[in-house]
Amino acid sequence: MMNKLSFKIGMLFFVFIVLVEVLLFFVLYTNLANNQVDEVMDNLLARGNTHRDVLEDNYSRSTMDHVRIMEAASDFVVVITDTQGQVLVKSNPIEYEIEQVIQRVIQAPIDSKGEIVEKRWKDKKYIASDSLIVIDNEIKGHVLMFAKTNKVKNMLDQLSYQFKIIGLLTLILTIITIFILSKLITAPLKRIKEASEQIYNENKQIDLNTKRKDELGVLARTITRISKDLDQLKAERTEFLSNISHELRTPLTYIKGYADVLNRPDLSGKDTRKYSLIIKEEAEQLSLLVKNLFDLAKVDQNKFDINKEWVSLCEIIQSVTERMRPAFNEKQLTIDTKCPADLIALVDPSRLQQVLINVLDNAKKHSYENSVITLKVKEDLQHINIIVDDEGEGIPKEEIPYLFNRLYRVEKSRSRLSGGSGIGLTIAKEIVESHGGVIHIDSEIGVGTTVTIALKKGEISE
Ligand SMILES: Nc1ncnc2c1ncn2[C@@H]1O[C@H](COP(=O)(O)OP(=O)(O)OP(=O)(O)O)[C@@H](O)[C@H]1O
Ligand SMILES: [Mg+2]
Structure with a gap:
């Protein structure tokens, strides 16, 4: 299985797709997440600053209530504190995490008039911004804005879920690909392989008839042709050898026969000359034949x-x-x-x-x-x-x-x-x-x- 061509090609396909997917996921995920988070943070800070600006113009209980009512209907949480961290107004109940942020900004005040004070959206339930209320150069309090991080998280969860689905699809596709490849490529290749082994081992003539027009079809037809040629060559060789031995035998039989005749004691001088001439002619014929055969061998070797x-x-x-x-x-x-x-x-x-x-x-x-x-x-x-x-x-x-x-x-x-x-x-x-x-x-x-x-x-x- 592991050594099968279809498996190898399929695995290659799989690895490539997974690699591309991982890369794509990584780029998309980080980009999307960062954009989303940045947007939420900008929005949060802008809202906080707006509330702060209104409060600086009109620092009163009723303005604070107004802000509270506005944010009570939104997805955000607003908390307004004095410089000591005393909560003056809140749009939602103070949760533990919100309390922690309040403590922090009181203990370590920010340098500017407004900034993001909690960015860790992956670990925290809220991200937070702090805008300082400054009236006549004196800090009066903080407008703290909170936004839930679960929206961003949900979106990113959705994204990774989709990528998982795509991963699974790839896996299924790979299995189908391996299956099709093994039908389309490996099966005919296997036939060709077996056929060539047959030619090699058993000297058999094979016929890989195929109607395929691709490289595999060409390969199959070539192998079929080779096997036919080989078969013909073998037949020709056998015939050639038997012809040759016959060719050689004929003059040799004459030579032997006339040599025997020459040995007869009662032979006249005239006959002796006649028979030795025949022997000479036959020997010449034989050497011509050998020369021609030699030429023929050179022709076959392209020499x-x-x-x-x-x-x-x-x-x-x-x-x-x-x-x-x-x-x-x-x-x-x-x-x-x-x-x-x-x-x-x-x-x-x-x-x-x-x-x-x-x-x-x-x-x-x-x-x-x-x-x-x-x-x-x-x-x-x-x-x-x-x-x-x-x-x-x-x-x-x-x-x-x-x-x-x-x-x-x-x-x-x-x-x-x-x-x-x-x-x-x-x-x-x-x-x-x-x-x-x-x-x-x-x-x-x-x-x-x-x-x-x-x-x-x-x-x-x-
Ligand atoms: N001019 C010809 N007239 C009649 N038959 C011919 C003629 N030329 C060739 N042949 C025939 O063709 C055959 C093949 O010729 P080829 O020259 O190949 O062989 P060969 O003459 O028999 O032997 P080799 O040339 O090897 O001594 C001959 O055996 C002969 O039957
Ligand atoms: Mg001739």
Whole structure:
């Protein structure tokens, strides 16, 4: 309970409100009380002084009676004494506290003609003022005025009562807030927490379907997505590993088989050469595969560095076609290149070569003998397009979307003749995309295949 988020937020809310309330109460209470008390005191003294003034003008029994009658009807008490403290007139019976004040002013007379002589409104029943009656420079007596303090006290009691009510309301509100918060925040958070634990511990795919549009909704959807991705990744990894082991096993089986054949004593010199050549080819294939796998691993770790420089595209194309010519000749393929001689681009030359070799190697593998492969570079406003066309067997439409998947091959049987491992295009795509470009394939069965590499001119321009 104490560790619950809703409780913590609720408590925070509560503490803040109580703090604000206490502060407010303190300021209001003292201000109100002081104002009220000041007003009562001013009023009291003014009344006393007025009576005194009248008495100074006409110091007689009847004037005193007059004052007494006036105050008998009011909330105040008036007592008129002589200099000895003898009560001459009183509007109410003399209570103990009033008597005490009279004694005090007689024993310790005030310095001025009138002032407040009892201010302690919190402890006393009355506050009091004293006005001296002075006639011909001689003190004749005192007009003592008293006002009850219970009015002020009542008002302040009322105030603190109201603040207590507000305090109580705050408490109730806090409890409601904690309750709502725990429903609104903690419950979904708890679900998310449990779900993430499930992903972590049981590797389970979870679905936190929620329609919430706030941060919690986003969090829930993100976690759901992560769990799906994780699941897919796991499936892909398993498939990838089984594909890889298959890829590795095939050439190894050949190598082992032909090595066994080579051991046969009755083998002719011609066969020996033939089989050792096959072994060599398989071993080359294997090392190419390992190299490609290594590249793939780098792609996955984003360690695939691209070092761009300004180079002539035609020179790159030239060097690639030169390198591949012997392989093309083997199949009597013609390679036809068209490229604007002055075109330079900001690319990584060796990576771009890698792409072109992959694409041309595919074209070669899937072309019929004596056909033509065209490689042309075309510019438009925004792109430099490198287009490789072959007149080969083509690719079924439904296979095209998967060509760039790792280890994907159209002819699933692993014939040694066309035998690639299905990594070439994956790496090509990765390289082209890290140059900010796109690669795509169009193909028609029996007509041929077109691979287009479109590099954006913005970054890779002349
Ligand atoms: N020009 C093409 N004509 C017909 N099929 C093609 C062509 N290019 C690619 N393919 C098909 O796409 C698949 C994937 O190509 P990719 O280059 O990725 O792998 P691969 O050539 O089989 O192996 P690797 O390039 O790794 O040695 C190929 O196996 C092939 O079936
Ligand atoms: Mg290939």
